[in-house]
Amino acid sequence: MALIVQKYGGTSVANTARIKNVAERVAKWKKEGHQMVVVLSAMSGETNRLIALAKEIQAHPNPRELDMMVSTGEQVTVALLAMALQELGLKAKSYTGTQVKFLTDNAYTKARILSIDDKVMRADLDDDMVVIVAGFQGVDAEGNITTLGRGGSDTTGVALAAALKADECQIYTDVDGVYTTDPRIVPEARRLNTITFEEMLEMASLGSKVLQIRSVEFAGKYKVKLRVLSSLEELGKEGPGTLITFEEENTMEQPIISGIAFNRDEAKLTVLGVPDRPGIAYQILGAIADANIDVDMIIQNVGSDGTTDFSFTVNRGDYNKAQAILEGVKATIGARSISADNKICKVSAVGVGMRSHPGVASKMFRTLAEEGINIKMISTSEIKVSVVVDEKYLELAVRALHKAFDLDQGVA
């Protein structure tokens, strides 16, 4: 008998028919003898509907009142699931974040978790009850309702698993696990049985939007065993999904590269001929940050003529805004010109194994060269190598790298 926390997203509870399906899946696990805690999102579309209502009244809705409103979506689905489980003959009870004392700070719309009181849940579990908790929401010390921000239900699941010391936290989604890359681009892509937390973080932040990145960080911090599974698979025919593991456990059998991630949602900006003096990076990126634009990759190279070229990438939606800001900055800092490109993409090889295999980067560059793909930017971390290339080469680059690192064969 294990204590399992399961989390189901908005599409899994989009209507009462799907909620009944979730109930059957939960019931199957419960009948196998496990203690079950279930976390739900709101019905898909509901949170957006509520936000739209708020915006009919306030262009920038008051964060406290917005949290008060949007937290109702999960309150509805958890009650419906409790009813559906009762119809299957199980004992079940739903809870709001307030009711399980899911304590957060009062940073409305993006609250941080402070503590969770497991007393009520423990008592229910001991009483053979399925405990259902509204995802995404918490309560501050004064009793105000807070939310954890978009995708926060994943984090709720992991946090509950940590608080209850659950044996496993299962995140049900519409894919059956984490893949070596996107199967729509590389049909040979394979589901990974395991992936390390660090790799998952890199994969998630690079656009493989399987799990909310914050929940992965949280799981890593509290050593929660996290598994990604599909809620669309037929009962009794489910695959094992992908288990997200702690590196230490797995280094021995880890392949060098676990997957090829990519992101076509970026744009590249370069300030050319910048005088090479202290404070220049801040003058450029400070202006960008002041406009609330997130920067991803940053590269600076000092040239031979005492000037430097400064490049960075931003989300493609911020491309025009960033470009306009740079034109203003150019005069101030005495740069030569601005070059900008929004037809780029980022491709990354991710794997903890590269720490002990220094040849990964050169193998990656050689592979791309053999395909005639020019590299525009390079950035590396401990466990990933990222390159920026022309967007038109995305599929070619991903396929070539997937093959070069033998990801289409062998045990993942």
Place this chain on the structure above:
Amino acid sequence: MALIVQKYGGTSVANTARIKNVAERVAKWKKEGHQMVVVLSAMSGETNRLIALAKEIQAHPNPRELDMMVSTGEQVTVALLAMALQELGLKAKSYTGTQVKFLTDNAYTKARILSIDDKVMRADLDDDMVVIVAGFQGVDAEGNITTLGRGGSDTTGVALAAALKADECQIYTDVDGVYTTDPRIVPEARRLNTITFEEMLEMASLGSKVLQIRSVEFAGKYKVKLRVLSSLEELGKEGPGTLITFEEENTMEQPIISGIAFNRDEAKLTVLGVPDRPGIAYQILGAIADANIDVDMIIQNVGSDGTTDFSFTVNRGDYNKAQAILEGVKATIGARSISADNKICKVSAVGVGMRSHPGVASKMFRTLAEEGINIKMISTSEIKVSVVVDEKYLELAVRALHKAFDLDQGVA
């Protein structure tokens, strides 16, 4: 400066445009220097939508889970009103029943109020804040969400007014007050400036559905000054509505009859030739009560032959069910036959003044006789006389009585 509690119903908050109108009305009172507490219902239709969802899963939804769900409707409207008031430059904050510790027992879907903690609200009011509270909902001692049953938002308003010792509780609805009778039937009907609690109770229970009857009882018990007003009147041109008063204050100037109420939603059943022995009434009505059928008027007359006729009225929706039950009871108790009639209506003259004017009943009967209207049942209380007549005479009877008691003229 007064402390005012205002309650707005579902049609007043049906969409964001109407919520903005409510905000303007509240703002007007606030700017006049009053301390304001506002209670809201859910958007009209929302509670029914949620109940329908629940019924897609459970034919008889679990009461705890149902309350969990339906309480979300008010949580949305209060947050939206807080935003709308903030847009008008006022400080405003919304609260759930849980947050203001609106403590009830745990009789889900029909909870009784135990206590209200006014601390948070008082602090906000002292801070010049408009306090907005979700109607209809409470919380039990274990933190479970409860609801007060249909129309419970009126009761929330009155209960908050009692707890805060408010100067007045204003119930905003779609009529501008309580009338001497339905103006659609008698164009000469006049709005009453005042009506006593007892009269209001009789009027409400007789089908003048202006206020939820429980809220009137509550107001009477805690001596809350209650006023019915229209939320549809143009700002700055509002009438005074109808103030519901305590009898003692007004007896002197009270007219004998305050209004003519009626109800066409009843049906009459008679068990004829019942042996006149102890326990018969229980044998008949016990079976009816067991089927969860509410009984309104009850009349029993002993005849000369040692048998009696036993008549009562039920809601017309229960007519067929009640008839079937009586057919079963007939044999058991040895009654002669069952007579049933669902083409009836009840017409009542209501007024505290009749206590000191014993001629009201006879004047009523004479008036009906002059119009050729046959009386099928009579029932009286301290402050009302009700008769059951053929449904086709409803309008004629109401008009004749309204005129006979001079309700179309003079100060109400």
